[in-house]
Amino acid sequence: MEPKNNTDELLKTTGLVILLGLAFSIAYWGMFDVAGRFLPTWDNSMLHAGRAVFIMETGHYAEMEVVFGGVTRTYHLPAYPALVAGTALLTGLDFAWTERLLTMVLSTLLAFAFYAVAKGISGDWRAGVIAGIFALSSTNLMTWGTRNSPIGLGNALLPIALYLLLKRRTLAAALCALVIALDHQPTLIVFALSAFLFFVYEYLSSLPRANLSVGRIFSNIMHPEVLTASLAGLAAFLTYMAWHVRQTGLACLNFSCLPQFGAKEFGKSIDFLDYFSKSPQAIALLGILLLPLSKAPNRNKALAFAWLLACIILVKNDLLGIGAFTERFLTYLDGVVAVFAGVGIAIVLSWMENKKEPASA
Amino acid sequence: MERRTLISAAFLLACAYLSATYTYPQMRAALPGWYDPVVTASEIRAAEWAYDNVPHQSHFAGDMFACEMLTAVAFQICSIGGAWELADNPNQRYMDNERAFLTDSATEAHDLLAKYNITYVFVSTRQEPNKNFYAYGWKQPLIEKFDTPGLFEKIYDNESTEIYVVK
Structure with missing residues (x-):
């Protein structure tokens, strides 16, 4: 539901103020109340700060780990430390104040990103507001996504990148994909799989119904309606592979050398019955059921379900014999679940609006 | 007042209530450990x-x-x-x-x-x-x-x- 008059516009703005105010207040409380005397230090966040300081001190990225004696070539990606170092350079702030500033900005951006993508999918600003609030209610998302670490940047960029795919902003989507590829591997995997599934939908739906030839099947990858997903996916894949080959050479093209996969970190199997029996996940079932029946364009539905399916595959990757990072991917599942919950509630509200008044006697 | 406006206004009130009584307190309970600086x-x-x-x-x-x-x-x-x-x-x-x-x-x-x-x-x-x-x-x-x-x-x-x- 696009705002139809000044009153609607005012209500929409009020919704955004509530959402962004909530995000800002949580981040402010965390950074200036709980962590007031310094910075949060859990989840290796100071390692990333250390890499940022390395750039600030030397002008180069730390090619080796800054702990464990500094003898191991790093697998960590450079985007977040570069963002901290660049912001410090531009603002004149020290690394700690830069981290505080960026955390506040990224936490608020996270809420806005979920607002944008849910509104983009459903066409109703109310879906955006409630999706944002549900995203901010996710302990997984807030634990990993609202502190001074690359995940904070990745969690905000993922919904933005998917929104850009939805709106066919090809250059912006490719640039966003490139930054995700240089920021955080799990976020990249979620984006790449979501974009790929969406690409498959766009590709198949853009194929001509008649006169289908072999040449057309291949050339259709660059069809204008498929181009955004194709280029964003390629940007993410090629950027990460360039970094991966730079760090590991050609001997690890199947990624088996990456310690996360070798150690099968966080490989616990997730029980979906238990997961979807909690709130707000249970509310998301409303959106999963109602979105296919709604008037939203089919490609909007396709993007939402591509994102959901990608997260489900990754959370349940133990069923594919991988069993790595399953719990970490819950963070991303919580995000798309918040979007579906928002979309579901917005559809119900629209239905209530359009319900005919009973005829008066 | 239009029905749409009434519903949206009620929705926003519910959002404000949800934020103030659920989301914000929930995060204040769940996140302090993660924001802890630990070092003195x-x-x-x-x-x-x-x-x-x-x-x-x-x-x-x-x-x-x-x-x-x-x-x-x-x-x-x-x-x-x-x-x-x-x-x-x-x-x-x-x-x-x-x-x-x-x-x-x-x-x-x-x-x-x-x-x-x-x-x-x-x-x-x-x-x-x-x-x-x-x-x-x-x-x-x-x-x-x-x-x-x-x-x-x-x-x-x-x-x-x-x-x-x-x-």
Whole structure:
């Protein structure tokens, strides 16, 4: 539901103020109340700060780990430390104040990103507001996504990148994909799989119904309606592979050398019955059921379900014999679940609006 | 007033109520541990001193949180860190680092630190005694052994945080 008059516009703005105010207040409380005397230090966040300081001190990225004696070539990606170092350079702030500033900005951006993508999918600003609030209610998302670490940047960029795919902003989507590829591997995997599934939908739906030839099947990858997903996916894949080959050479093209996969970190199997029996996940079932029946364009539905399916595959990757990072991917599942919950509630509200008044006697 | 406006206004009231009575309190209950700085103000001041007085990118040993803080505040390299899976032989390094702080033998600690070319030891007595030293869980380090001339030399001692040179 696009705002139809000044009153609607005012209500929409009020919704955004509530959402962004909530995000800002949580981040402010965390950074200036709980962590007031310094910075949060859990989840290796100071390692990333250390890499940022390395750039600030030397002008180069730390090619080796800054702990464990500094003898191991790093697998960590450079985007977040570069963002901290660049912001410090531009603002004149020290690394700690830069981290505080960026955390506040990224936490608020996270809420806005979920607002944008849910509104983009459903066409109703109310879906955006409630999706944002549900995203901010996710302990997984807030634990990993609202502190001074690359995940904070990745969690905000993922919904933005998917929104850009939805709106066919090809250059912006490719640039966003490139930054995700240089920021955080799990976020990249979620984006790449979501974009790929969406690409498959766009590709198949853009194929001509008649006169289908072999040449057309291949050339259709660059069809204008498929181009955004194709280029964003390629940007993410090629950027990460360039970094991966730079760090590991050609001997690890199947990624088996990456310690996360070798150690099968966080490989616990997730029980979906238990997961979807909690709130707000249970509310998301409303959106999963109602979105296919709604008037939203089919490609909007396709993007939402591509994102959901990608997260489900990754959370349940133990069923594919991988069993790595399953719990970490819950963070991303919580995000798309918040979007579906928002979309579901917005559809119900629209239905209530359009319900005919009973005829008066 | 139109029905759409009424519904949207009621929706916003519900959102404000949800934010104030559920989301914000829920996060205040769930997140404090994750926002905890762990390291003390005294440790940060010691790290700032190290930034000014110790050659940058020297090799320090400390607990996990002090180590990671030292990489940023003091611009040093440290013995262990949280991303243990990314290290060379991490379990041995973790075990040896922990042992160097927990043993009561100055010689054993010195040998373990020398094995990894550690040149500085960073120790602190945190106010919360269960957060004194983190390696494989929270432990109580024995720091008196570092006052052993010939093996270690104290170069900083302020507000319960000490830095020693490994001889």
